[in-house]
Amino acid sequence: MSPKIIATCALLTSVALVSGCPSSGNNSGSTNANEILIGHYGSMTGSEATFGQSTDNGIKLAVEEINAAGGINGKQIKLITYDDKGDTKEVGAAVTRLVANDHVVAVLGEVASNLSLAGAPVCQEHGVPMVSPSSTNPQVTKIGDKIFRVCFIDPFQGYVCAKFAREQEGLKADKVAILYDQTQAYSKGLAEEFEKAFESLGGTICENQAYSRGDQDFTAQLTAIRSSNPDMVFVPGYYTDVGNIALQARKLGIDVPLFGGDGWDSSQLYEIGGEAVNGCYYSNHYSHEDPNPRVQDFITKYKEKHGAIPDGLAALGYDAAMLLFEAMQRASSLGGDDLAAAISQTENFDGVTGNISIDGQRNAVKPAVILEMKDGRPTYLTTIEP
Ligand code: PHE
DSSP states (O other): OOHHHHHHHHHOOSSEEEESOOOOOOTTSOSSTTEEEEEEEEOSSSTTHHHHHHHHHHHHHHHHHHHHTTTBTTBEEEEEEEEOTTOHHHHHHHHHIIIIISOOSEEEOOSSHHHHHHHHHHHHHHTOOEEESSOOOTHHHHTOTTEEESSOOHHHHHHHHHHHHHHSTTTOOSEEEEEEETTOHHHHHHHHHHHHHHHHTTOEEEEEEEEOTTOOOOHHHHHHHHHTOOSEEEOOSOHHHHHHHHHHHHHTTOOSOEEEOGGGOSTHHHHHHGGGGTTOEEEESOOTTOOOHHHHHHHHHHHHHHSSOOOHHHHHHHHHHHHHHHHHHHOSOSSHHHHHHHHHTOOSEEETTEEEOBOTTSOBOOOEEEEEEETTEEEEEEEEOO
16 A cells, blocks of 8 residues: 555544545546445444444454455455444544445445434445444335345334344233333434234233433333333343343342343343343344254354354344345445446345345345343343345
């Protein structure tokens, strides 16, 4: 790399550059005729840092594989990742830099729905396809015709959680209390979908309480929840808050199971919540215990490269990247319109997180799994089909 390019990189300080120095480019995605640039924006740091890190690890594995297999029509894929710190205020700068300065042909990200909702309008405006690996709030892909996802959406996830709580042998909950994060579109939306589904299955919501991301003290909400005497408590938040909520719930004598959605998916959940999260449940996109050779092969390769068991985010990051590469191979050009058309025509893509077809709303329709925290480990319990 020339000293001039290094100096330019050092001057770009509005967002942290995590990997790769961006080449100034044109619409082909790179000034270098032998490579294609793609972007990733994610929470590499901040309170949900494992979301961004795992996703990036999954994407990197996919990039390594496609490049080893000869790339896309002879060109190597180059990934540029920017850290948005899990902060909506950082997202605009990170995504603008990817699409307007680096001229990436496509963007992968984000995990948290709030952050995808902030990044998607930038991609849409510049006509650059964005594929969210894991944002489940329905609004994300409604931003426009360039915005896709490879995961299921929350109306389904809410139903999955409701059906599980209502019908699972040994649980069969009648009364559930809800404690959701009012600052997150994901949490608020999932709480509403759960409530609808649980009531339509004959259950009752006995208490509904809210908190704000980063809150430290949940005593008031948990005291109200304790008084309502629930069979289970639904906590559709992100893992850092969930871990703290579980600790405080146990301290206050709430000993019924807590359960939630994919936002619990992090190796940090047990590190924060410890014993308090054992015997709790959450819905997710994949289980590392799935004996399917496609899944086990991915786990082996991921462990070799990153030295850890991949979580759902890593699997979704890998699938999002691989699905994008498959669409690139079919696209008549890598221009935004052609690439978006190719992505929208994806059918029966054999992903680690299941079979992925992109529907008319640019979403994926897939089954969900329920995991139980047992001795600090997410353990496969059951699969719920759409
Ligand atoms: N679905 C969550 C959201 O939309 C993000 C998430 C996905 C978190 C998968 C963990 C695992 O905000």
